[in-house]
Amino acid sequence: MDFLKSISIAASGLRAQAGRMRVIAENVANADSTAQRAGTDPYRRKIPTFRAEMDRALDAKVVGMGRTRTDPSDFRMKYEPGHPAADTNGYVKYPNVNSLVEMTDMRDAQRSYEANLNVIGATRRMIQRTLDILRA
Amino acid sequence: MPISAIPIFSILRTKMQWHQERQKLLAENVSNADMPNFKPRDLAAPKFDGPTPSAGGATLALARTSPGHIGASASATQFQLDRNGRFEVRPAGSGVNLEDEMLKVAANQMDYQAATTLYARSLGLIKTAIGKR
Numbered sequence: 001m002d003f004l005k006s007i008s009i010a011a012s013g014l015r016a017q018a019g020r021m022r023v024i025a026e027n028v029a030n031a032d033s034t035a036q037r038a039g040t041d042p043y044r045r046k047i048p049t050f051r052a053e054m055d056r057a058l059d060a061k062v063v064g065m066g067r068t069r070t071d072p073s074d075f076r077m078k079y080e081p082g083h084p085a086a087d088t089n090g091y092v093k094y095p096n097v098n099s100l101v102e103m104t105d106m107r108d109a110q111r112s113y114e115a116n117l118n119v120i121g122a123t124r125r126m127i128q129r130t131l132d133i134l135r136a
Numbered sequence: 137m138p139i140s141a142i143p144i145f146s147i148l149r150t151k152m153q154w155h156q157e158r159q160k161l162l163a164e165n166v167s168n169a170d171m172p173n174f175k176p177r178d179l180a181a182p183k184f185d186g187p188t189p190s191a192g193g194a195t196l197a198l199a200r201t202s203p204g205h206i207g208a209s210a211s212a213t214q215f216q217l218d219r220n221g222r223f224e225v226r227p228a229g230s231g232v233n234l235e236d237e238m239l240k241v242a243a244n245q246m247d248y249q250a251a252t253t254l255y256a257r258s259l260g261l262i263k264t265a266i267g268k269r
Contacts, residue, residue: 002156006163013167020170050171060160061174063167112169115234119163122245126159129252130152133259 003130005058006123012062013116016050019065020109023048024102031097035085042085043095045071071096139262147184148255154182154215155248162244166237172229178240180218 023046033043051066073096081090139145158179165176225231 002160006156006159009160009163009167013163013169016167017170052168052171052174060164061168062164063171108170111234112166115166115169115238118238119159119166119241122241123159123163126155126245126248129249133252133256 003123003127005060007120008055008058009060009062010116010119010123012055012064014113014120016063016065017109017113017116020048020050021106021113023068024106024109027097028099028102028106030095031099031102033095034083034092038085038087040085042075042093043097045073045095045097047071139259142258144258145255148251148258150182150184151251152248152255154179155244155251157215158244159241159248162237162241165232166234166241169230169232169234169237170228174230174232176232176237178218180216182215 027045030043035042047069049066049069051064052061053064054060055062075096076094077091078094079090080086080092083092086092140149161177161179165174165178168174224233226233
């Protein structure tokens with residue numbers, strides 16, 4: 001039945017957005033994870049990617065999480081001479097996580113998630129309407 | 137005479153199938169909303185003023201001449217794709233406008249409800265005619 005296919009497609013969107021949310025949560029949680037020793041790198045920001053998959057059973061393009069990539073941008077440098085990971089000049093590398101960017105990404109993921117939920121709700125009501133014919 | 141042979145029922149059935157197909161495409165659009173280079177699709181409304189509408193009409197399927205063949209899905213839509221919709225690409229690279237899609241989902245749902253209500257009412261008419269009310 002096509003309505004159930006609609007729900008499955010929307011569910012793939014829910015899964016993908018939830019996975020994106022997980023990566024964002026990882027970034028936010030590790031926003032201050034410095035390295036243990038001098039000369040090593042701190043946590044590097046991760047970027048979730050999406051991938052369209054052709055689902056033969058559904059005869060539609062569903063969305064899935066692709067490989068998680070890392071952000072190659074520069075680390076934040078902070079002057080903290082007493083820190084165990086400080087280099088010879090007293091600077092510590094902090095992760096290249098910008099909490100403002102993460103929050104914006106989170107809102108975006110949330111919005112897409114709600115849109116998919118909305119589709120599921122509408123489809124569910126349409127199925128309900130079909131069943132209502134039986135009761136007429 | 138089966139119920140589906142009565143014109144109003146066959147028309148309503150075609151319309152409901154159309155809404156079902158469209159809901160699938162809309163779900164595809166929404167779930168791929170964050171995909172770069174994705175182009176949203178939509179169905180053109182079915183026309184009932186032409187020659188008799190083919191309810192559940194014969195779709196063109198590939199012939200299977202050997203039992204080893206994998207059956208090509210005959211679910212290829214019998215409805216026309218709407219090719220002259222609005223189309224804008226967001227900076228993220230996707231052509232899906234979530235607000236538009238939500239609007240379409242809501243409209244689709246309401247029209248579907250109208251069709252099913254009409255269907256139920258028409259069934260009621262027949263019940264009245266055979267004197268079961």
